[in-house]
Amino acid sequence: MSKNGAPWQENFKFSMLLYDARYRGLTIQISVLIAFLLAFFWLANNVVQNLADLGKPIEFGFLGDVAGYDINQILIDYTAQSSHGRATLVGLLNTLLVAFSGCVAATILGVIGGVLRLSNNWLVSRLVAGYVEIFRNIPVLLWIFVCMFTFTALAPSPREFRGADPEASMLFMDSVALTNRGIYIPEPLFSRPLGNIDLGIFFVSIELLLILACLIGGWLFVRKNNARALQIQNDTGERPATFLVNLAAMALPTIIILIALGFHIGKPELKGFNFKGGINMSAPFIGLWLGLTLYTTTYIIEAVRSGIQAVSKGQTEAALALGMRPGRIMSLVVLPQAMRIIIPQLISQYLNLTKNSSLAVAIGYMDLVSTLGGITLNQTGREMEAILLLMAIYLSISLTISVVMNWYNNRMKLVER
Amino acid sequence: MSNYEFVRTDMLPQQEPPSDTVGVIGWLRANLFSSFYNTALSITVLFLLGSVLMNAVPWVFLGIWNADSLSHCREIFASQYSDGREYACWAVVRDRWDQIIFGYSFGNLEEGLFWRPVFALLFVFVAITPILFPSTPRTLYLATFATLFIYPWLIWGGSLSSYLSIAVLIVAAGYVYQILSKYMISLFSIGLMLVFLILGLWLLNAPISALIHLILPFELQSIPSREISGFVLSITIGIVAIVASLPLAILLALGRQSDLFIVKKLSTLFIELIRGVPLITLIFVATVLLKYFLPKSVNLDPVLSVMILVTLFTAAYIAEVIRGGLAALPSGQKEAADSLGLNYWQAQRLIILPQALKISIPGIVSNFISVLKDTTLVSIVALNDPLGIATAVRSHTDWNGIVWELYAFIALIFWLMCFSMSRYSMYLERKLRTDHH
Numbered sequence: 042m043s044k045n046g047a048p049w050q051e052n053f054k055f056s057m058l059l060y061d062a063r064y065r066g067l068t069i070q071i072s073v074l075i076a077f078l079l080a081f082f083w084l085a086n087n088v089v090q091n092l093a094d095l096g097k098p099i100e101f102g103f104l105g106d107v108a109g110y111d112i113n114q115i116l117i118d119y120t121a122q123s124s125h126g127r128a129t130l131v132g133l134l135n136t137l138l139v140a141f142s143g144c145v146a147a148t149i150l151g152v153i154g155g156v157l158r159l160s161n162n163w164l165v166s167r168l169v170a171g172y173v174e175i176f177r178n179i180p181v182l183l184w185i186f187v188c189m190f191t192f193t194a195l196a197p198s199p200r201e202f203r204g205a206d207p208e209a210s211m212l213f214m215d216s217v218a219l220t221n222r223g224i225y226i227p228e229p230l231f232s233r234p235l236g237n238i239d240l241g242i243f244f245v246s247i248e249l250l251l252i253l254a255c256l257i258g259g260w261l262f263v264r265k266n267n268a269r270a271l272q273i274q275n276d277t278g279e280r281p282a283t284f285l286v287n288l289a290a291m292a293l294p295t296i297i298i299l300i301a302l303g304f305h306i307g308k309p310e311l312k313g314f315n316f317k318g319g320i321n322m323s324a325p326f327i328g329l330w331l332g333l334t335l336y337t338t339t340y341i342i343e344a345v346r347s348g349i350q351a352v353s354k355g356q357t358e359a360a361l362a363l364g365m366r367p368g369r370i371m372s373l374v375v376l377p378q379a380m381r382i383i384i385p386q387l388i389s390q391y392l393n394l395t396k397n398s399s400l401a402v403a404i405g406y407m408d409l410v411s412t413l414g415g416i417t418l419n420q421t422g423r424e425m426e427a428i429l430l431l432m433a434i435y436l437s438i439s440l441t442i443s444v445v446m447n448w449y450n451n452r453m454k455l456v457e458r
Numbered sequence: 459m460s461n462y463e464f465v466r467t468d469m470l471p472q473q474e475p476p477s478d479t480v481g482v483i484g485w486l487r488a489n490l491f492s493s494f495y496n497t498a499l500s501i502t503v504l505f506l507l508g509s510v511l512m513n514a515v516p517w518v519f520l521g522i523w524n525a526d527s528l529s530h531c532r533e534i535f536a537s538q539y540s541d542g543r544e545y546a547c548w549a550v551v552r553d554r555w556d557q558i559i560f561g562y563s564f565g566n567l568e569e570g571l572f573w574r575p576v577f578a579l580l581f582v583f584v585a586i587t588p589i590l591f592p593s594t595p596r597t598l599y600l601a602t603f604a605t606l607f608i609y610p611w612l613i614w615g616g617s618l619s620s621y622l623s624i625a626v627l628i629v630a631a632g633y634v635y636q637i638l639s640k641y642m643i644s645l646f647s648i649g650l651m652l653v654f655l656i657l658g659l660w661l662l663n664a665p666i667s668a669l670i671h672l673i674l675p676f677e678l679q680s681i682p683s684r685e686i687s688g689f690v691l692s693i694t695i696g697i698v699a700i701v702a703s704l705p706l707a708i709l710l711a712l713g714r715q716s717d718l719f720i721v722k723k724l725s726t727l728f729i730e731l732i733r734g735v736p737l738i739t740l741i742f743v744a745t746v747l748l749k750y751f752l753p754k755s756v757n758l759d760p761v762l763s764v765m766i767l768v769t770l771f772t773a774a775y776i777a778e779v780i781r782g783g784l785a786a787l788p789s790g791q792k793e794a795a796d797s798l799g800l801n802y803w804q805a806q807r808l809i810i811l812p813q814a815l816k817i818s819i820p821g822i823v824s825n826f827i828s829v830l831k832d833t834t835l836v837s838i839v840a841l842n843d844p845l846g847i848a849t850a851v852r853s854h855t856d857w858n859g860i861v862w863e864l865y866a867f868i869a870l871i872f873w874l875m876c877f878s879m880s881r882y883s884m885y886l887e888r889k890l891r892t893d894h895h
Contacts, residue, residue, distance in 0.1 A: 059643065059645070059646075060643070065645075066717070066718050069645075069718060069721070070718045070719065070720040070721060071720075073718075073720060073721050073724065074720050074724075077724055084751045087750065087751055087752060087753055088750050088751060091749070091750045091754065092750060094754075160499075161489070161492065161496070162489065162490060162492075162496045162499055162500060163489035163490060164489075164490055164500050164503050164504070165499055165500070165503055168503060168507070174877060175873065177876075178827075178872065178873045178876035178877045178880065179831070179869045179872050179873050179876070180831040180832070180834040180845075180872060181831070182834040182835060182837070182845060183834060183845060183865055183868060183869055183872070186845065186865060187862070187865050187869075190861045190862075190865075191861070191862070194861050396735070396736035396737070397736070399736040399738045399739065400738065400835070400838075402738065402838055403837070403838050410736075410738060410739070414739070414742055418746075424746045424747055424750075425747060425750060428739060428742050428743060428746060428747055431739050431742075432735045432739050432743075435734065435735045435736055435739060436731065436734040436735055439733075439734040439735070440734060
């Protein structure tokens with residue numbers, strides 16, 4: 042039979058699905074898949090059955106209905122007459138706002154704290170260590186409560202600003218009002234406005250676009266100018282002065298446009314029972330922002346510290362031997378190498394902060410959970426749709442952050458041969 | 459020639475170091491005032507620290523411990539200090555500490571139920587001793603197994619026999635597996651063991667429970683889940699989440715590491731889905747949606763459903779910790795197991811997992827810390843964890859207006875628990891690291 046050397050073939054038997062390592066994997070996978078699908082359909086079937094019994098099939102039409110509730114802090118136009126979908130969008134923007142401000146503040150404080158943690162000043166490094174140990178071992182929700190209630194208990198009420206001899210006064214030349222309802226800061230105004238562009242969902246002011254265009258143009262020019270300077274430096278060894286030209290390119294067009302549009306600052310003023318005008322950062326926003334920042338900073342401090350300590354001591358010593366000053370050693374030698382260790386940890390802390398911002402619901406900041414998962418859910422009774430949508434939105438935010446930060450991480454990674 | 463050369467013939471005695479480099483002054487110079495910049499930093503920090511402490515220390519230490527209400531506290535401040543300032547009203551902590559720690563169910567000291575959570579916690583300490591300190595005798599693992607059933611009995615109450623019968627069935631299932639595995643491949647014996655366990659829980663649970671009740675007729679006052687509150691609730695959710703999530707987490711970690719495509723993708727999907735959403739949305743799922751996912755006949759109370767979802771949440775995070783432990787093992791371990799002829803599960807059970815889990819313990823401890831801190835989120839869905847109780851106390855007429863005192867007390871307890879655990883985890887990490895060298 043096997044005269045011509047054809048490979049010996051065994052007939053396939055069903056028992057081989059279990060006893061033959063080549064096929065067993067397949068059996069296990071198919072049975073796992075079947076079990077998963079059965080479980081999934083069982084859950085889905087229960088949902089459909091239970092919702093049908095209650096007479097509310099899954100549909101997202103409620104997002105178009107009138108919301109009928111007010112939101113205390115809005116970034117885009119919103120009234121009680123707007124739809125639930127619009128309220129969700131406002132909530133999403135509020136979530137992104139507090140997450141973004143928290144990430145920025147926590148990064149700045151965390152990097153400073155991480156460097157101070159390693160300072161050879163005993164008092165400072167012990168103080169930072171104490172701060173880290175105290176804040177990271179206590180739940181973030183408790184910190185949010187403490188920040189919120191401390192702010193509302195200690196800041197003066199708007200009433201105290203009134204009268205000829207008020208108990209409280211505004212800060213920074215009467216431009217910032219710190220009250221227990223929130224902080225009012227000046228807003229930029231234009232006396233010769235150009236109007237808005239309707240993007241369908243929200244308006245974008247043309248002034249803002251113009252200024253952004255100027256800044257981007259200036260930045261492109263600065264890049265080009267720096268590249269030219271580098272070229273000249275490579276060719277001749279002399280680097281031409283670029284600072285003044287760069288500064289002018291960034292600042293001059295913007296200043297000209299601001300003057301042309303009649304830029305001025307609108308200060309908040311006490312009218313009636315509260316302040317009017319200016320930008321209002323509501324008390325829950327301040328409490329949430331402070332709480333999240335103070336808590337997340339501790340993790341970033343530890344990330345920065347471990348990153349800096351992971352850079353081999355020889356690098357610092359070599360830089361010292363070259364005669365560099367300590368500050369420049371940190372910024373030019375140590376930190377760039379430490380960044381490769383710090384950034385992955387930073388990414389996970391940004392993700393944590395964004396997810397923790399959902400605790401806003403506990404203190405009444407109108408974020409995504411408070412609007413879609415709170416009032417909208419209670420008013421429409423659409424639990425299934427609202428919570429699934431909520432989870433889907435958070436999932437996409439998390440995925441976006443990790444994709445963007447991983448792309449950045451890959452760019453920063455040491456290129457190895 | 460005059461001889462003006464001088465040659466010292468004896469050794470000079472060693473000189474003392476300059477007085478400004480030793481002792482307190484030397485330490486201060488080296489650590490606080492080594493340069494202009496450092497001096498400025500030290501003085502600024504000292505000034506800031508001083509001004510904070512000047513306000514905080516009197517507030518804390520001049521506080522009142524004996525009062526009936528906040529207004530009573532304020533009267534005492536006015537009569538005792540007469541400087542118009544407010545100090546801490548610690549009387550609220552003295553009044554309500556038992557509620558915050560033991561909750562509404564065990565907190566009433568007159569009813570005398572608070573020994574139950576205390577004993578439950580003691581049992582937990584005994585149970586984790588063999589895990590935390592490997593030098594202790596291995597028979598203590600029996601206590602670990604027993605605690606799995608005694609802890610719920612002490613917290614939820616009821617008859618001891620109903621918990622013990624489950625323990626008996628699990629032990630029996632273990633023996634069934636051992637006998638079966640001699641005759642067939644492990645895949646079959648595991649399946650048959652599960653069938654035996656499910657059938658046993660369904661059919662044999664009641665008779666065995668009744669039988670045990672005849673021998674050990676111990677019964678405790680039964681506490682419904684929704685009445686468990688205070689730190690007892692936080693700690694119970696934390697412990698249930700960690701213990702119940704471990705088996706699931708191990709399976710997920712193995713699944714994510716395995717070569718089987720579908721198993722790997724499903725594990726990854728579950729882990730990333732859970733890690734991508736905030737815990738609060740999962741708690742909403744527990745309290746609002748879980749009843750839709752289950753048949754009508756199942757009636758879960760909110761605390762149990764929260765425990766289930768927190769368990770799933772923890773499992774996803776611990777799976778990643780264990781995956782790290784698995785990845786850290788040299789591949790020689792698996793190859794050695796293969797060459798000895800061990801099959802997959804034998805290799806995992808005898809060679810891989812014991813080592814991987816040992817490396818993962820610090821990560822699991824820090825996950826326990828975060829779960830414990832995250833349990834405060836249940837106050838958002840109106841369960842009475844310490845923060846929920848604090849809100850209730852603050853809205854009581856006697857203590858309306860209290861801000862920091864209650865939170866300071868709760869924060870102190872959380873801090874003591876989390877700080878000691880994180881120190882332990884760091885100690886373990888150091889110990890494990892030196893093991894390798």
